[in-house]
Amino acid sequence: MTTTLIETHKAFGGEQRKYRHYSETLDCDMVFSLFLPQQTDNKPTDLIWWLSGLTCTDDNFSQKGAFQKYANQHHMAVVMPDTSPRGTAVADDEGWDLGQGAGFYLNATQEPWAKNYRMYAYLTEELPQLVYALIPNFSGKESIMGHSMGGHGTLVIGLKNPERFRSISAFAPILNPSQVPWGQKAFTAYLGTDETNWAEWDATSLIAESPAAPPILISQGTADNFYDVQLNEEAFLQAAEGKKVRYEKLDGYDHSYFTIATFIEDHLQFHKDCLK
Amino acid sequence: MTTTLIETHKAFGGEQRKYRHYSETLDCDMVFSLFLPQQTDNKPTDLIWWLSGLTCTDDNFSQKGAFQKYANQHHMAVVMPDTSPRGTAVADDEGWDLGQGAGFYLNATQEPWAKNYRMYAYLTEELPQLVYALIPNFSGKESIMGHSMGGHGTLVIGLKNPERFRSISAFAPILNPSQVPWGQKAFTAYLGTDETNWAEWDATSLIAESPAAPPILISQGTADNFYDVQLNEEAFLQAAEGKKVRYEKLDGYDHSYFTIATFIEDHLQFHKDCLK
Known part of the structure; x- marks a missing residue:
């Protein structure tokens, strides 16, 4: 099993990298991006997972997320997987919200999806081992974050694995x-x-039955076109009663990466506080 | 002459906008992006011009430049024009370094380019009037910056108009x-x-004959693949002797927007100091 470095750029003192590998779980070639903070005096490095939304790849957050400055300050590595299996041999759909670019971070059971669409297994069994090996002085401590469909994946993976993620x-x-x-x-x-x-x-079903749920921070723009129909929080917050959930509305902000770039400093500070 | 707002996103307290208009100078429809800082108590707003490089549009810097936080802090508007005239009726070339996306910020004199490729006139005569009108409490003070081909354009436009640009x-x-x-x-x-x-x-010819050249800051990554052949500084620095030029090498940084994002804070601070 080989992981090939295909791109690297110095950024904010650290390195913004891209890797390619063959995934046995997904039965296709995959890429992922990885930010490594500047290595100084063997300081332990925490790991943050970022999961992107519909239509995205591993590039959206690395290029538009404006996170590297803060990740470097906090000595965090950040890994950005792709959002689905990929390739001409992989099932797809004409819609932008199904198939490639829209894996929903679950294990599919139905045809034609079941063969490749196993993003949950990929992100919990296969990819972590590859990523851990790439991080100098990995502390063993992880948190997880994401956007939109990736926010769903983040909550599902985080809530199903509360012993693994600090936040x-x-x-x-x-x-x-x-x-x-x-x-x-x-x-x-x-x-x-x-x-x-x-x-x-x-996530709404999962949080109700998660006594050990890690602390959760959710930020939602009030000018997000998808808010009313796709992203409503009422049922989740009701199910989450008694859990450590901070839900904040961002006045006038929309669904774009401009919102993420604006508030990523706060999110990484939240994770840093939980990783201490 | 109408300027139509086609996109706006709240970002770092300000607004990241995109406009469309018909340019008489270029004889085609054009778009440009404009960041406006948060409006507070009628504070005067300075204006920074950003010119992008080969193959870019107005989107590259707005999405990958990570400048909005600092522009908002300094109460600067930032305008990002496109890099050439555009459209099916506009001459083009198969190469990525000629034609659309590669206007070089000059006024072409040769066919088939002379009709549309008048980016210098567009940026010095037509577009400024449109942009000034969009900035609340415009201070009348401007600076200019850019990347690669846009760095060439920035130096040429800045050196030809030293009374207009502070830096x-x-x-x-x-x-x-x-x-x-x-x-x-x-x-x-x-x-x-x-x-x-x-x-x-x-720029090397121009600076030699620019007694009133504004202060200049140039940053060059040492890991930039284009450095040796396309971006060598020797002749320019020789011609610039006695002028206020700060030329700095960025160790290990390449030609990408990751470099720009890393050092944009320093560049905007440089302009802020000159705009005072």
Whole structure:
């Protein structure tokens, strides 16, 4: 199993890298991006996972997220996986919200998706081992964050693995996918019509049964076009009662990476505080 | 003459906007991006021009430049024009370093370019009036900066108009286009083979005869693949002797926007100091 460095750029004292590897879990070639902070005196390096939203690749956050300055200050590595399996041999759909670029970070059970669309297994079993090996002085401590569909993935992966992640944060996450059009379309395709199989991939169902949920920070722009229909928080916050959830509205901010760039400093500070 | 707002995003307290208008100078529709800082108590707003490099549009700096935080702090508006005239009725070339996306910020005299490729006139006569009108409490004070081909444009426009600009800065600029492959190809096409017509578009010729040159900051990455052949500084620095030029090498940094994002804070501080 080889991981090939295909790009590297010095950035804010650290290195913004891109790697390619063959994923056995997804049965296709994959790329991911990795920011490594400047290496000084063997300081332990924490690891932050970033999961992007629909239509994105590993490039969106690395190029538009404006996070490197703060990750370097906090001595954090940040890994940015792709949002789905990829390639001409991988099933796809004409819609931008299903298939390649729209893996929803779950393990599909339905055809034609079941063969490749196993992003949850990829992100919890295969990729971590590759990434850990690339981080000098890895502290063993991890947190996870994401945007939109990646916010959904972040919550699901974080809540299913509370012993692994010290904290979870999300920008404009899909909080209750079983109840909104994006989630219903994807879950029907990937998981089938029996909705009892959806609950284990829905953050609202998961948080209700997560006594050990890590601290969670969620930021939602009030000018986000997707807010009303796709990203409503009511059911999630009700299910999350008693858990450490900070839900904040960002006045006048939208669904774009301009919002993420503006508030990424706060999110990384939140993770830093939890990783201490 | 109408300027239409086609996009706006709140960013770092300010607004990252995009406009469309018909340019009489270029005889085609054009877009440009404009960052406006948060408006507080009628504070005067300075204006910074950003000129991008080959293959870029107005989007590269707005999305990858990570400048908005500092522009907002300094109460600067930042305007990002496109890099050439555009459209199916506009002459083009198969190469990525000539034609659309590669206007070189000059006024072409040769066919088929002369009709539309008048970026210098556009940036000094037409666009400023449109932009000034969009800035609340415009102070009347301007500076200019750019990258690569846009660094060349920045130096040429700044040196030809020293009364207009308080300061000039550039990342990895083409400093002596008459003597390097990118410049020779573009100047031959746009200006013809008579090299005596090239000098007025070459920063190295211009600075030698600019007694009133504004202060200049130039940053050049040492790991920039284009450095040796296209971006060499020797002739320029020789011609600039006695002028206020700060030329700094960035150890290990390349030609990408990761370099710009890393050092944009320093460049905007330089302009702020000159705009005081």
